[in-house]
Amino acid sequence: MIDAALQRFIAGAAALGLHYDFLLSGGEVRSWLAGMAMTLLLVVLAIPLSLLAGTAFAAALTSGRPWLAGPVRAYVELTRNTPTLVQLMFAFFALNMLLSRALGGAAHNPFSPVFWVVAVTGLHVAAFHAEALRGGIEAVPAPLVEAAQATGFSGLEILRYVTLPLALRTALPALVNNLVNLVKLTTIGSAVAVNEVTYASIMIWTQRDNVLELMIVILLFFGLINLTVSRIGRAVERRLAVPGYGVGYGV
């Protein structure tokens, strides 16, 4: 049944001059599907990491404590202004190497290439989240913060219950944008031989010379992931919408 459909698809595509016959070879298909699964895994790990770290960075940036805000500001500027690919290379070839040496050999180093890809892409996008959230936190009117202080909330409680929820509402469109970029950014994993979907595809097309065929599928695949990310973002926006504030403002 599925085989028949596949045969028909391959024949139809061939009529258009596209060669998908590699889909019939078990090994290549398996590694290709594994690549898609790896991309999804990277996305699913890096998104929450970016959001958690971005929130923590925003909290540090708005803490009013120089010893906390200073280093985070430096990190944010560094990561926003240098290529992510270079950051990954640095993390994987320099940091990871030093770690291996310190731990007495690569065999004792628990950090895999997948770990570094998730960490670098997640923390890179976290810098952008932090800037968006910081803007939202600083946009909360000072008298509102003073009212919370007067009630007896601590600085951290004000962040958690007042300024961050409000900042989230104003920053949400920017955060979704950042996440869409994050999804695309996972392809740099190919540079350190993580078998995500582009790496898996390169392995196939160097053998078969079917770049166009695979490209079409890669583009559709990322389009689908990001469509989902945007959809979820819009749903969250609607759920959080408060008449008279943030994304709901002026509507």
Place this chain on the structure above:
Amino acid sequence: MAENPANRPILVDLQDVHLSFGAVEVLKGIDLTVAKGDAVSIIGPSGSGKSTILRCINGLAQPQAGRITVAGIRVDALRSEAERIALRKRIGVVFQQYNLFPHLTVLENITLAPVRILKVPRAEAERHARDLLARVRLADKVSAYPSALSGGQQQRVAIARALAMRPELVLFDEVTSALDPEMVGEVLAVIRELVREGLTSILVTHEMRFAEEISDTIAFTENGRIVAQAPPAELFYRSDNPRIRQFIGGFQGFRDAVQDREGI
């Protein structure tokens, strides 16, 4: 110490409080006394330091000199933020601009602090919040968002929110100044009732008639000093301070009342 006719314990006592913002001296020796159960109004020209006095009382502003005692706590001696937070839990504040949390419903606005700060069980906090909303005559607005309420309604929610912490003292800072005239009455009615029930309060206000009606004493501030603190009748009709007479005379409607009593 200022007069205390009923011999009630003193809840708030400021002695010779000085505060500067940089080179600008804003409070130049403030003395103020509030007995437990009293309502004390602070009146005076704009920029004379009224709001700053309130902010000193709950530790949001820290004077350079002077003694501030609230419920036995030496506020000026508090050094850590944790100590100041402990103080603020016992003092309610209602602001001119309501400052309700825009992303929370009326009920959530009122229960947030009791649940998160005092760790009151949510069900109990909600029961208390509904009682308070009934008292400020907004029982039907439990699940409304602030933006859906009129200014007067928002301000009454803000009062309920302050009361939800069961404060020993409530500070009202020009709570009717941002309201349309037709909403002033509904807010003052709520405050009047609270004062009658014995709530200790300090009210910064421009509502002279209201201040006269509800206050045990009225303090007149000018240029960083409290020029006088006295019962309303004394301050309004028997003061021989020309600045006080001029300030009070400047309020419409009051001039007539003053003149009536003076037989002019």
